[in-house]
Amino acid sequence: MAKTPIVFVLNGAERASFANPGENLLEFLRRGVGDLSPKYGCGQGTCGACTVTVDGATHLSCLTLAESVAGRRVETAAGLATGATLHALQEAFMENFAAQCGYCTPGMLVSAKALLDRNPSPSREDVVEAISGNICRCTGYEPIIEAVLSAAARRGRT
Amino acid sequence: MIEAVETHRTLADAQRAMGSDAIFMAGGTLVMRDVNAGVTATRIVRSTDPALTEIRLSGDGVTIGAGVTMDMIAAHRDLTFLAPVARAVGGPQIRNMATVGGNLFAPHPYGDFAVALLALGARVNVAGQSGAPRPLADVLRDRARVGLIASIQVPRPQAPGDFAFLKASRIKPKGVSVLSIAAHLPRQGGRIRGARVAFGAMGPMPLQASAVERVLDGQSLDAATIARAAQVAVEGLDPPTDALATTWYRREVAGVHLKRLLERMARG
Numbered sequence: 001m002a003k004t005p006i007v008f009v010l011n012g013a014e015r016a017s018f019a020n021p022g023e024n025l026l027e028f029l030r031r032g033v034g035d036l037s038p039k040y041g042c043g044q045g046t047c048g049a050c051t052v053t054v055d056g057a058t059h060l061s062c063l064t065l066a067e068s069v070a071g072r073r074v075e076t077a078a079g080l081a082t083g084a085t086l087h088a089l090q091e092a093f094m095e096n097f098a099a100q101c102g103y104c105t106p107g108m109l110v111s112a113k114a115l116l117d118r119n120p121s122p123s124r125e126d127v128v129e130a131i132s133g134n135i136c137r138c139t140g141y142e143p144i145i146e147a148v149l150s151a152a153a154r155r156g157r158t
Numbered sequence: 159m160i161e162a163v164e165t166h167r168t169l170a171d172a173q174r175a176m177g178s179d180a181i182f183m184a185g186g187t188l189v190m191r192d193v194n195a196g197v198t199a200t201r202i203v204r205s206t207d208p209a210l211t212e213i214r215l216s217g218d219g220v221t222i223g224a225g226v227t228m229d230m231i232a233a234h235r236d237l238t239f240l241a242p243v244a245r246a247v248g249g250p251q252i253r254n255m256a257t258v259g260g261n262l263f264a265p266h267p268y269g270d271f272a273v274a275l276l277a278l279g280a281r282v283n284v285a286g287q288s289g290a291p292r293p294l295a296d297v298l299r300d301r302a303r304v305g306l307i308a309s310i311q312v313p314r315p316q317a318p319g320d321f322a323f324l325k326a327s328r329i330k331p332k333g334v335s336v337l338s339i340a341a342h343l344p345r346q347g348g349r350i351r352g353a354r355v356a357f358g359a360m361g362p363m364p365l366q367a368s369a370v371e372r373v374l375d376g377q378s379l380d381a382a383t384i385a386r387a388a389q390v391a392v393e394g395l396d397p398p399t400d401a402l403a404t405t406w407y408r409r410e411v412a413g414v415h416l417k418r419l420l421e422r423m424a425r426g
Binding site: 002004021022024043044045048051057058059060062063064065067068111114128129130132133134 | 159
């Protein structure tokens, strides 16, 4: 079966790899490109652990055909930190104990980042809505909501 | 097991490339589930035709390209009547991906957007078919064979209060339908003329509630009319049992939710 060459921008850097026929973006990122930050949870678009952004909009990478991101910008949780400096959201997740097992965290961070990029001062309802496609089985969501709000507040002050 | 992915510049080319071994993919939210499970065709056919993502307003209607996403609907300033419906579909990620055309093919309990389109009397332009667009109800009955959808023509409600949508789910803000209801009740001189009411998750596909429509037509939307409509809510419907609700439960609550929706419309 013929593989398809795919050139795209991952977290600001141009990348190229081969996708298997019908391969989803999650598998392509993890297997083909080596970005292990998006997680496989359900494989059917329910849990949000595989959330990435494509041209700035959140997508479920397990339901995204790898071919469809050719020439587009993909961002994952691995692109949040700058060197050793964590993103404000990552800092806030640590300070607010917003991760327990951590499996949902990359997806939560990407959904939260997409929210703050378009709405720097979200209400609590905005945050609840923004992470409504991400399931967490540990924290009960409250620390996550608090973390996103505190990251927004911190960014607003700087 | 997928052996090839074919991307075509025009929908016409994509249509010619279809066959019994192929499945057409738009947003991917339905098809990729089957692809991931390894239970689908051997070829994926796609199209990057720009016409698929166009939204064109005409006098009293709007033509929505089949590839327009739920998020595009929710963000469009002239489609505020459809925005609450689009926002009821999935979570944010799904809405960035899921298309209007794909929603017509969503199996139970999905397909809430198609419920609204059915109540609005939408018509469907099928790729490669000239002549008049097909009524959505026909397309939904025939969806295994209908072909590729090019666009959907949607009449716009004359008054904002003429159309309303309700989705009942167990989880908020993102939950799958126990049922959904859409009602388009144009009024002339206080009387309903040409009522259209549709239910989702109350049968194998979105279904029109003909008995409810007959009760509403020619009446004013008062308490007595609403009560009679609620009594006949499930006539002709065939709700399934699934993990969300039993047939019995859906039949019990359909009239209650219809009453709430109609009361909301009566309050304006």
